[in-house]
Amino acid sequence: MGKIWKTILLGLLLAILWTPLLQRVSGIFNEARLKGAYIVPERPEFSVDSFLGGSFQKKYEAYENYSFGFRPFLIKLKNSLDFILYRDIDNTDLMAGKNDVLYSRGSADRTMWGKYYNGREINNNTLAKIKFLKEKVESGGGHLIALMVPSKESVMPEYLPSSYDHAKHENSDYEDFIAGYEREGISYIDLCSYFRKLYPQSKYPLFTKTGFHWSTYGASVAQDTILKYCQSLLTLPIPYYERKGVEFSDTARFADADFEDLMNLYFSIQQSKYVYPKLEIVKSSLSNHRPKVIIIGDSFFWQIKDLxxxxxxxxxxxKYWYYFRKSFPLSDEAGSDMKFLDVVQELESADFVILESSMGTLGEFPFGVTEYFQEHFENDKQMRSINGKREQFNLKAANGKFVCADISKNNIVIADREKAAGWETFSILLLPDNKCAIYTYENKYFSAELGGQGEITASRYKIAGWETFTMIKLDSNHVALRAANGKYLAMDEKSLRLFARADAIGKNEKFEFMQKGSK
Amino acid sequence: MLFSSPIFIFLFLPVVLFLIVISPKKLHNFILLTASLIFYAWGSVSHTLIFIFSILFNYVFGLGIDKASGNNRKKILTIAVTINLVLLGYCKYYNFFLDNVNSLLSGFGKSSIEYQKVALPIGISFFTFHALSYIIDVYRRRVSAQRNLLDLALYISFFPQLIAGPIVRYIDVATQFQARMLNMEKAAAGIHRFIFGLAKKVIIANTMALTADQIFVLPIAKLSPALAWLGIIAYTLQIYFDFSGYSDMALGLAKIFGFSFPENFNYPYVAQSIKEFWRRWHISLSTWFRDFLYIPLGGSRGSEMRTLLNLLIVFFCTGFWHGASWTFVIWGLFHGTFLLIERVGLEKILIRTWKPVRVVYTLLVVIVGWVFFRIETLPKAIDYIIKMSFMPSDSPAQFFLMEYLDTKIIAVLVIAILYSIRAFRNGNSFFERALHGLSQDALYQTFFQTCKVVISVVLFFVTVSYLASGTYNPFIYFRF
Known part of the structure; x- marks a missing residue:
């Protein structure tokens, strides 16, 4: 073997260890950003204290994990290899079905196997609250419409992985809600059954191969149906549009490839062209009556809005109240926080209140709006904003840090914040039997995950057993909280997360209660 | 800082390598020592003082033993060993001891002792055993005491073996601190080995860990027997590829910097008896116990009963060394018991049986042993073993094998099993023999070497791509 060649080979081997560092320092190659949502950690500031305490190292490693050279290239390489070799996708919720049609595992499990079923009692309870809202909306002259949006697997189950071939379920939230709407006299549009009927004969795909949501074309079909239904309830004509054919595209627009984007591959899965309807408003109809509509729904409605x-x-x-977390106008303007809105007044003054849910989000439906409405309508009509006039407080744990409901980390509740801002601010909802629920800035309730490790999360829109706590006043400014399992909430010294697993009140079970006063 | 973390691979290692390449040879040990201390402090600043104390203390006592004569040597050795063991015992077993005392007290209706938990310094089991091997070998006059503090500090703290082994005996590397060759060929061989170990950890061990974790978190009563087997097989492969991958990385890193460390694994899952298994698994630990515990206890020189007792003591300690938990002790004694059974007669029967039967017997014992190692309580471990036995159960299974097998898991399982039974090594040597037989021609050699480098480069990129998209996955052996 030639000595020069050997040296080159060995040199190459040594060089590969340096390439990511060289790329990072020099940035010679222009690397594309990865698609999908993720939070890039900030570079931590060095201090002797943070180094001695170990927090600098942890933060720096987290920062380094996102900063090394060729990271996007390497992630795409791995994802592409895994998909080619095993049809494996590096996302727990994503799966490739037959013919590489992408599905949400969680949604498919719910739809096909009946997993995560809410239970009839909870569904009936939700329906009763929807009925309450419907009556109040109707008493103001408006209409409440429940909109049931199909999941991809409910319309095109034939491409699901073979593990779903014999899927069956006894109960489903979808069936409960449809039956409940019929029973309670709640107007509804069942787009699930409509899309199922339409699917075999539809000229263009109602769902893309690469997306989670309905296709832009499918969204336009849904929009037609919604508008026709709204018009049927009104005597005055509303503006309308005409279809002017479709446009074909090799690249996806809007959310048509939202699943494929998450996969970050080097190639495209979709073989056929994407279809985009051309819709044109009939200008002469613009002077027609324009009713006010409030849509409370999940991400499926975004595609209709995008039209x-x-x-x-x-x-x-x-307005479009996205998961009842944020309010967006129907224009392209930015959204605003729900707390700036007079929710009850908005609902009472609407011509249409549309409660939209896809089959995959029926576990959260209707996202807390009916509870909020009922609570505020019945108990305190003066309270017209979500956090308005309710006693607000911060909690400080034994480590001197503020307790935070961190939505960026799966809604965990963690005592690691130096300052108290929105996520560190809570309010109490008093319940019978000296119980209470703790309400967060992001409109969710604290929950003790008693099916798991008793970890506290800020993840629930509804109050059930796990969301109830007993607050015990220890002295003038300290409290302890007891969860439904009888255990006290304690800060875990290692992770700083809160868990309901202490038998007695010690240092870590004690929280400083810092009242912020009424807003 | 894990070897399989981006900060190590893309920052720490290239920087240390760069400094070594540009600096004169006389500075190499200093650079490596500084890097090792930073490496340790990065993981645990608060324990660095204990670590430095251990280095200084053993340096002084090593010199003391070397200089002393007669009975004084033994006295100094006794003090040194005692202090090392007390440090290890306090840091590693204090919580365990008091937890057990409290359990006993509560059993007698007494109030428990309140105490502040002691945090375990990273790698204390490894650096203590390094230090012990040094002072004992100095006492036995098998090696002279190291007068250069820097060299001894580097021996104890050298980052490739600092926190998860292998336990390198001082006698094996003593000459390498001053007289080691650093060249490109050696460095390249080290990188080959490092990449190979990294791939074992990231591609195989991590994939197996995912499967094992998914299964072990399920209620045992609801597992199907086949799924219980998949769980423990996945764990069996995980622990081997995790630990041997780490050892490969450590050996490779050492080689990059010019050191040669002894091998720590030799295909343990092809062993034909438990005795042979321990000659192939964590070789540095079993050798350590043999030389510094079994032989001083009398080894096999006494009566048969004494030998059996010595073996049990060694395996009790082996189990306890792995962790402060009774399940580790049970795991150690479980292995020790089979070793005794082999010694009193089974070995003779095994020799006469067909080789695959011997391998299957050994694997069965090892796999069942891993149940004790993995599951945190004895009753649960027994439930799991009962589940594996296919015995009829009152509660119907709710989780089945096919739900946890997909193409990727199957592919990785097959590769892992083939590797474990030396299929690739045999293939590789066949390939080499074929090439050798074909020709000694330089062209063939060039082709062969090029293939090796290309495979290494591809494997590196594939592995770091897995790493890039992977989540935090600490090495199992960091607990020890």
Whole structure:
């Protein structure tokens, strides 16, 4: 073997260890950003204290994990290899079905196997609250419409992985809700059954191979149906649009490849072209009555909003309350926090209140709006904003840090914040039997995950057993909280997370209660 | 800082390598020592003082033993060994001891003792055993005491073996601190080995860990027997590829910097008896116990009963060394018991049986042993073993094998099993023999070497791509 060649080979081997560092320092190659949502950790500031305490190292490693050279290239390489070799996707919720059609595992399990079923009692309870809202909306002259959106697997189950071939279920939230709407006299549009009927004969795909949500074309079909239904309930005509054919595209727009984007591959899965309907508002109809609509729904409605037609059809003060977390106008303007809104007044003044849910989000439906409405309508009509006039407080744990409901980390509750801002601010909802629920800035309730390790999360929109706590006043400014399992909430010294697993009140079970006063 | 973390691979290692390449040879040990202390402090600043104390203390006592004569040598050795063991015992077993005392007290209706938990310094089991091997070998006059503090500090703290072994005896590396060759060929061989170990950890051990974790978190009563087997097989492969991968990385890193460490694994899952298993598994630990515990206890020189007792003591200590928990002790004694059974007669029967039967017997014992190692309580471990036995159960199974097998798991399982039974090594040597037989021609050699480098480069990129998208996955052996 030639000595020069040997040296080159060995040199190459040594060089590969340096390449990511060289790329990082020099940035010679222009690397594309990875698609999908993720939080890039900030580079931590060095201090002797943070180094001695070990927090600098932890933060720096987290930062380094996101900063090394060729990271996007390497992640795409791994994802592409795994997909080619095993049809494996590095995302717990994503799976490739037959013909590489992508599905959500969670949604498919719910739809096909009946997993995560809420239970009839909870569904009936939800339906009763929807009925309450419907009556109040109708008493103001409006209409409440429940909109059931199909999941991909409910419309095109034939491409699901073979493990779903014999899937069956006894109960489903979808069936409970449809039966409940019938029983309670709640107006509803069942797009699930409509899409199922339409699917075999539809000229264009209602769902793309690469997306989670309905296709842009499918969204336009849903929009037609919603508008026709709304029109049928009104005597005055509303603005309308005409279909002017479709446009074909090799690249996906809007959310048509939202699942494929998450996969970060070097190649495209979709073989056929994406279809985009051309919708044109009939200008002469623009002077027609534009009703006010409030839509409370999940991400499926984004695609209808993205068609940019509703902005001309509904009134300017119409709103889309995304998961009842944030309010968006139907135009392209930015959204605002729900707390700035008079929710009850908005609902009472709407011509249409549309409660939208896809089959995959029926566990959260209707995202807390009916509870909120009922609570505020019945108990305190003066309370017209989510956190308004309710006693707000911060909690400080034994380590001197503020307790935070961190939505960026799966809604964990953790005592690691130096300052108290929104996520560190809570309010109490008093319940019978000296119990209470703890309400967060992001409109969710504290929950003790008693099916798991008793970890406290800020993840629930509804109050059930796990969301109830007993607050025990220890002295003038300290409290302890007891969860439904009889255990006290304690800060875990290692992870700083809160768990309901202490038998007695010690140092870590004691929290400083810092009242912020009414807002 | 794990070897399989981006900060180590893409920052720490290239920087240390760069400094070594540009600096004169006389500075190499200093650079490596500084890097090793930073490496340790990065994981646990608060324990660095204990670590430095251990280095200084053993340096002084090593010199003391070397200089002393007669009975004084033994006295100094006794003090040194005692202090090392007390340090290890306090840091590693204090919580365990008091937990057990409290359990006893509560059993007698007494109030428990309140105490502040002691945090375990990273790698204390390893650096203590390194230090003990040094002072004992100095006492036995098998090696002279190291007068250069820097060299001894580097021996105890050298980052490739600092926190998860292998336990390198001072006698094996003593000459390498001053007289080691650092060249490109050696460095490249080290990188080959490092990449190979990294791939074992990241591609195989991590994939197996995922499967094992998914299964072990399920209620045992609801597992199907086949799924229980998949769980423990996945764990069996995980622990081997995790630990041997780490050892490969450590050996490779040492080689990059010019050191040669003894091998720590030799295909343990092809062993034909438990006795042979311990000659192939964690070789540095079993050798350590043989030389510094079994032989001083009398080894096999006494009566048969004494030998059996010595073996049990060694395996009790082996189990306890792995962790402060009774399940580790049970695991050690479980292995020790089979070793005794082999010694009193089974070995003779095994020799006469067909080789695959011997391998299956050994694997069965090892796999069942891993149940005690993995599951944290004895009753649960027994339940798990009962589940593996296919005995009829009152509660119907709810979780089945096919739900946890997919193409990727099957592919990785097959590769892992083939590797474990030396299929690749045999293939490789066949390939080498074929090439050798074909020709000694330089072209063939060039082709062969090029293939090796290309495979290493590809394996590196594939492995770091897994690493890049992977989540935090600490090495199992960091607990010890």
């Amino acid at each position: 940019r037609k509703l902005v001309n059809i509904f009134s300017d003060d119409s």
